[in-house]
Amino acid sequence: xxxxxLIAAFxxxxxxxxxxxxxxxxxxxxxxxxxxAFRLTTAGWYRIGGLRLLCAFVLACLVSLFAxxxxxxxxxxxxxxxxxxxxxxxxxxxxxxxxxxxxxxxxIERPYI
Numbered sequence: 001x002x003x004x005x006l007i008a009a010f011x012x013x014x015x016x017x018x019x020x021x022x023x024x025x026x027x028x029x030x031x032x033x034x035x036x037a038f039r040l041t042t043a044g045w046y047r048i049g050g051l052r053l054l055c056a057f058v059l060a061c062l063v064s065l066f067a068x069x070x071x072x073x074x075x076x077x078x079x080x081x082x083x084x085x086x087x088x089x090x091x092x093x094x095x096x097x098x099x100x101x102x103x104x105x106x107x108i109e110r111p112y113i
Contacts, residue, residue, distance in 0.1 A: 002078045005078060006074065006078050009070075009074050013067060013070065013071075013087075013091070017063060017067070017090075017091040017094055017095065018094070020059070020063055020095050021094045021095045021097075021098035022098065024056050024059055024060075024095050024098045024099045024102065025098040025099065025101060025102040026102070027052075027055075027102070028052045028053065028055070028056050028098075028099045028102030028103045028106060029102035029103070029105050029106045029111070030106075030111075031111045031112055032048065032111070032112050033112065034112055036112075037110070037112030038112075045106075045107055045110055046107060048106075049103045049104075049106050049107040050103075052099070052102070052103050052106065053099060053100065053103045055099075056095070056096060056098070056099020056100065056102070056103065057096055057099065059095055059099070060092045060093070060095040060096035060099065061092060063091050063092050063095045064088045064089060064091060064092030064095075065088075067087060067088035067091045067092070068088040071087060071088060
């Protein structure tokens with residue numbers, strides 16, 4: 001019973017991290033308005049990309065913290081588990097990498113509506 005709950009918690013955590021990574025990639029690569037896009041210089045695009053990257057890294061830290069706290073609660077209730085102890089670092093790194101990839105694409109393509 002405990003093993004089934006542990007597997008369900010692990011799968012829910014993995015799906016949540018993948019979903020947040022996908023949303024981070026989408027939001028860091030999102031369009032900006034025409035009015036702003038036509039006034040921006042190259043440095044302006046880099047500055048907006050840097051701000052989006054900062055937001056993605058903050059979200060990655062929050063995801064990692066939430067995963068750490070969730071794993072602590074699950075491990076305390078279910079005893080020893082099969083989950084790696086550093087799993088929260090992987091989830092945070094996944095979200096940070098997705099945000100970084102989105103920002104790189106945003107700065108290169110400069111999407112506007």
